[in-house]
Amino acid sequence: DIQMTQSPSTLSASVGDRVTITCRASQSINTYLNWYQQKPGKAPNLLIYAASSLQSGVSSRFSGSGSGTDFTLTISSLQAEDFAIYYCQQSYSPPPFTFGPGTKVDIK
Amino acid sequence: QVQLQESGPGLVKPSQTLSLTCTVSGGSINSGNYCWSWIRQPAGKGLEWIGRIYFSGSTNYNPSLKSRVTISVDTSKNQFSLKLSSVTAADTAVYFCAREDIQLRPYFDYWGQGILVTVSS
Numbered sequence: 001d002i003q004m005t006q007s008p009s010t011l012s013a014s015v016g017d018r019v020t021i022t023c024r025a026s027q028s029i030n031t032y033l034n035w036y037q038q039k040p041g042k043a044p045n046l047l048i049y050a051a052s053s054l055q056s057g058v059s060s061r062f063s064g065s066g067s068g069t070d071f072t073l074t075i076s077s078l079q080a081e082d083f084a085i086y087y088c089q090q091s092y093s094p095p096p097f098t099f100g101p102g103t104k105v106d107i108k
Numbered sequence: 109q110v111q112l113q114e115s116g117p118g119l120v121k122p123s124q125t126l127s128l129t130c131t132v133s134g135g136s137i138n139s140g141n142y143c144w145s146w147i148r149q150p151a152g153k154g155l156e157w158i159g160r161i162y163f164s165g166s167t168n169y170n171p172s173l174k175s176r177v178t179i180s181v182d183t184s185k186n187q188f189s190l191k192l193s194s195v196t197a198a199d200t201a202v203y204f205c206a207r208e209d210i211q212l213r214p215y216f217d218y219w220g221q222g223i224l225v226t227v228s229s
Contacts, residue, residue: 001171034215043204043219044155050213087155091214096170097145099155 002026002090004100012108019075021103023088028068032092035064035073038102039084047086048073075105083107110135112205112220120199120227126192130205130220137186138163143208145216146179146190148201156201160208161188195227 003026013019023033031051036044046055048064051071061076075082088100116128130144137144145160159169161179169177173192181188192199202224206216 032213034213036216043206043222044216045219046215046217049209049215049217055217089155089216091208095157095160095168096172097157097214099157101154 001096002029002092002098004088004090004098006086006088006100006103008103009101010104010106012106013078014108015078015080017078019078019082019105021073021086021088021105023066023071023073023100025069025071025090025092029090029092031067032090033064033066033071034089034091035062036087036089037082037084038087044087078105110207110218112207112218114203114205114220114223116223116225118224118226120195120225121229122196122227123194126190126195126199126225126227128190128203128205128223128225130188130190132186132188132207135207137181137188138183141209141211143210143214144179144181144188145206145208147204147206147216147219149204149222150198150201158190158192158203197227199225200227201225 005024007022033051035048038044052064063074085102085104111133113131120126143160146158161167176193178191202222204222205220207218
């Protein structure tokens with residue numbers, strides 16, 4: 001199985017900060033990489049698919065980049081509603097699909 | 109707007125079979141552009157993909173659970189289902205159903221709200 005790692009595990013930031021989360025795959029996954037945001041008690045919400053494509057309805061302050069094994073999710077200016085846990089997920093064929101362990105973004 | 113809704117028992121006894129159903133509304137489960145997945149999340153932990161089914165009935169399962177998992181589809185009811193046998197406390201989790209868009213790079217674009225299943229006697 002392809003293993004996914006994320007760093008940092010927790011990130012403390014303030015409103016208005018630029019935030020970057022890193023995701024690494026144990027082997028090359030091209031751009032088969034998605035990012036999700038999850039708030040307490042809710043299902044994950046798709047932010048970015050195919051490494052850099054913004055999901056419809058998602059704020060443009062979210063952006064993604066990378067290919068191969070190394071990927072980043074950037075929030076250009078953190079807003080109060082962005083405090084959440086962020087997961088990367090690889091969808092490289094064949095399954096199983098795997099998620100990273102998550103990065104919690106909390107208030108500094 | 110596509111919506112998914114999980115249903116089933118919230119409490120299952122050890123060694124028994126967990127059975128959940130996901131009802132899809134606002135879109136057809138018969139579309140060749142999508143697969144239908146089950147994903148679970150133990151309290152305070154990360155996400156684990158369980159498996160998926162295509163409208164034709166073709167399935168893929170996580171090898172870590174494959175011996176205990178069966179996913180089926182009922183296109184007439186626009187539903188798909190999960191059965192997980194021989195459950196233990198380690199199977200206690202919130203179970204989500206999700207739609208996977210497979211047209212280009214696969215991703216989960218719609219999720220159910222999740223259902224908590226506790227394994228306990």
